Amino acid sequence: MKYAETDLELAHLETAEDVAQHLELMLSVFGQNSRIDLLVKKWIDHHPTMTLKDFFVIKHRGKMVACLNLIPLKWSIGGIPLKVAELGCVATLPEHRHQGLQRRIMTEYHKQVEEEGYDLSAIEGIPYYYRQFGYEYALPLDEQTRIELEKVPDCEIGHRIRPFNNCDVPKTMQLLAKSQEKFYVHSVRDEGIWRMQEETGMTSEYRFERYAVEENNEMTAYFRVSENPENKELMVREVTDLTPSMARSILGFLKDLGRQRGLETLVTTASRHELFTKQIMATGEAVQSPPYAWQIRVTDYARAFQKLKPLFEERLATSNEFKHANMQLYFNFYRYTIQMTIESGTITKIQQLDTCEERNMRFNPLVFVQLLLGYRSREELERIYPDFIVKTSHKPLVDMLFPKLPSYIHTDY
Numbered sequence: 001m002k003y004a005e006t007d008l009e010l011a012h013l014e015t016a017e018d019v020a021q022h023l024e025l026m027l028s029v030f031g032q033n034s035r036i037d038l039l040v041k042k043w044i045d046h047h048p049t050m051t052l053k054d055f056f057v058i059k060h061r062g063k064m065v066a067c068l069n070l071i072p073l074k075w076s077i078g079g080i081p082l083k084v085a086e087l088g089c090v091a092t093l094p095e096h097r098h099q100g101l102q103r104r105i106m107t108e109y110h111k112q113v114e115e116e117g118y119d120l121s122a123i124e125g126i127p128y129y130y131r132q133f134g135y136e137y138a139l140p141l142d143e144q145t146r147i148e149l150e151k152v153p154d155c156e157i158g159h160r161i162r163p164f165n166n167c168d169v170p171k172t173m174q175l176l177a178k179s180q181e182k183f184y185v186h187s188v189r190d191e192g193i194w195r196m197q198e199e200t201g202m203t204s205e206y207r208f209e210r211y212a213v214e215e216n217n218e219m220t221a222y223f224r225v226s227e228n229p230e231n232k233e234l235m236v237r238e239v240t241d242l243t244p245s246m247a248r249s250i251l252g253f254l255k256d257l258g259r260q261r262g263l264e265t266l267v268t269t270a271s272r273h274e275l276f277t278k279q280i281m282a283t284g285e286a287v288q289s290p291p292y293a294w295q296i297r298v299t300d301y302a303r304a305f306q307k308l309k310p311l312f313e314e315r316l317a318t319s320n321e322f323k324h325a326n327m328q329l330y331f332n333f334y335r336y337t338i339q340m341t342i343e344s345g346t347i348t349k350i351q352q353l354d355t356c357e358e359r360n361m362r363f364n365p366l367v368f369v370q371l372l373l374g375y376r377s378r379e380e381l382e383r384i385y386p387d388f389i390v391k392t393s394h395k396p397l398v399d400m401l402f403p404k405l406p407s408y409i410h411t412d413y
Contacts, residue, residue, distance in 0.1 A: 008101075009062075010108060013055040019044060021064040022055060029091035039205040039413075040089065043071070046200055047413065048192030053112075056105045066092040066101040068109060073412055074188040075120070076180075077373065078311045081188065085113045087123040087130075106133050110297075119304055121297045130295050136366045137293035138375045139185055139407050144289045145277050146267045149234070149259065151285035155252035158245055164212035164222060169194055172212075172222050172240075176410070179240040182273065184374045184405035187412045196413070203237055203411045211253075213246055221246055223276075225254070227261065234258040236268035238410060239276045247279040271408040294409065296369050301331075302338050302352040304372065309347050312401055316345045319400050329397070330358035333365040334387070361398065362389040371398075374405035 013019055023037045030036040043050050054070040071086040087109065092101055110133075113121050123130055124141060164172065173194060180186040201207055206226045213221040223239040234254060242250070254266055270277050272288070280286045298304055305312075316322050323345045330353075331338040337356055341349040363371075364387045370376040378398045381388045390398050 007061050009059040010104060011057055011059065013052040013057065018052075018057070018064070022057065022067060025064050025067055025091055025093065026089060028093065035205040036089065038202065040069075042196070042200050042202055042205075043069075043413065046196040047071075048190075048196060056109055058101050058105060060096065065096040066105060068102070068105055070109060070112065071413055073122070074190065075185060075409070076188050077185045077308065080308060080311055082119045082307070083117060084120045084122055085116075085118040087121055087125070090123075090125060103133075114299055118299055119307060120299065123295050124292075125295060131366070134297045134366060135295040136297075136369050138296040138369045138373050139294040139409060140271070140375075141292045141294045141409070142269060142289075143272050143277075143291040143408075144267060144269055145272070145280050145286055146265055146289070147280055147283065147286040149255055149264055149266050151283065152251055152255045152266060152280075153283060154255070155248040157249045157252040157256075159220075159249040160214040160217075161211050161249065161253045162214070164210050164219070166198060168212055168219060168222075169198060171219050172210075175219075175222060175240040176238075179274075180408075180410070182241075182406070183271070183408045185407035185409070187410045189410065189412050193412050204413065206235075206237065208237055213242075213250065215246070221250075223250060225257075227263065228267075229263075232262065232264040233267050234261070234263045234265070236266070236270060236276070239268070239270050239274060242275045242279075244275065244279065247276050250276065251279065271406070273406045273408070293375075296373070298365075298369050298372070301333065301365070301368070302350060305331075305338055305340065305350045308372075309350065312340075313345070313347055315400055315403075316342070316347075322397060322400060329394075330360065331368075332356050332358055332360075332362045333368070334362065335365070359389075360391045360394050362387065364388050371402045374403060374407060377404040378402065380404075 013022055023040060026036045026040055049072050056068050057064050058066040068090040069088050071088050073084040073086050075082040075084045090102065123135060176189060197203055208224045208226045210222060210224045212219045221240045221242050224237045226235040226237055228235055258266060268277055325342050325345055327342050329340040334356055337353040337358060339351050339353050340347060364385055367381060367385050367388055371378060371381060378390060382390060
């Protein structure tokens with residue numbers, strides 16, 4: 001099918017009819033039982049900052065045939081806030097594919113990302129496809145750990161575990177924020193997002209139940225679970241920091257809960273750095289699937305470096321070798337260079353140059369996001385990518401500025 005330009009309209013959702021068409025398109029592409037319509041309606045009706053302008057569509061002779069949307073997120077990297085746009089609900093009707101419609105929408109999406117000052121764009125999407133738009137795998141995603149309920153040890157429930165209610169939300173916000181501190185890159189769930197999740201009882205498109213863990217009459221942790229009845233699974237979708245005794249109490253509680261409901265498998269998508277996940281693995285009976293990864297695109301490296309300047313200076317200050325450094329650094333991205341001027345350990349200037357003559361550090365610009373976000377080390381990236389090159393004289397400096405650190409993104413819609 002070839003389109004006349006006059007037959008196509010690139011637009012945003014505006015009317016109730018647009019919303020109805022969008023939901024119909026979603027269900028047609030993702031499946032009638034996908035629950036994707038519940039997710040979209042949740043955003044439209046309850047998201048504190050998302051608007052109809054964040055839904056991009058292409059209409060062919062008035063019929064909606066392709067779409068995607070922008071989900072506003074807040075992340076933190078080393079304590080520095082990042083404005084992140086998640087690319088979601090990418091869909092094209094089968095009979096309208098292979099005509100460049102998504103490329104056309106994506107151009108408009110990235111234009112809005114740039115205009116609205118987003119630092120990163122991220123997507124959980126299908127393998128490979130988004131590389132053509134400048135995305136690279138750069139943060140862990142979907143770290144599943146599974147164990148058959150019958151193989152969960154019989155653990156004494158030594159803590160009070162109860163459903164929590166809206167009155168508990170301020171405390172749970174504190175508990176989650178504290179748990180997230182161990183992750184270099186993590187999401188920041190503000191009060192509006194908490195309210196949306198609690199009002200809808202949904203995280204992403206999944207219904208959840210939430211439980212408080214009490215010790216000496218004080219709430220010390222919480223966790224969220226969902227059921228996947230088709231596969232007879234009890235899913236732990238979120239859990240905060242625990243002591244070993246709390247982890248055992250939760251395991252005992254979940255084993256009993258799963259048995260009562262006729263479920264067979266306990267699955268957690270919590271980070272492998274969470275004590276709860278480690279406790280499951282310590283049984284010797286659990287298995288872990290290879291994790292997937294977030295695909296991420298940096299909007300502007302010069303702007304990202306400027307935003308992370310306090311973090312870089314903190315690392316310089318704690319380095320015996322570089323805390324009084326005076327130097328010019330040139331991050332060569334092959335088509336342009338980011339120049340960083342350091343005077344007495346303080347970064348005094350960051351600017352983009354159109355030249356690529358300095359060759360002490362040369363980076364594949366797509367891959368560099370893995371280093372920036374601590375997903376892989378400089379040594380790993382040099383071993384994997386021949387176009388990721390750091391001269392011996394600059395290796396210690398790069399390793400100090402960009403350490404490999406654990407990260408985890410909690411669902412924030």
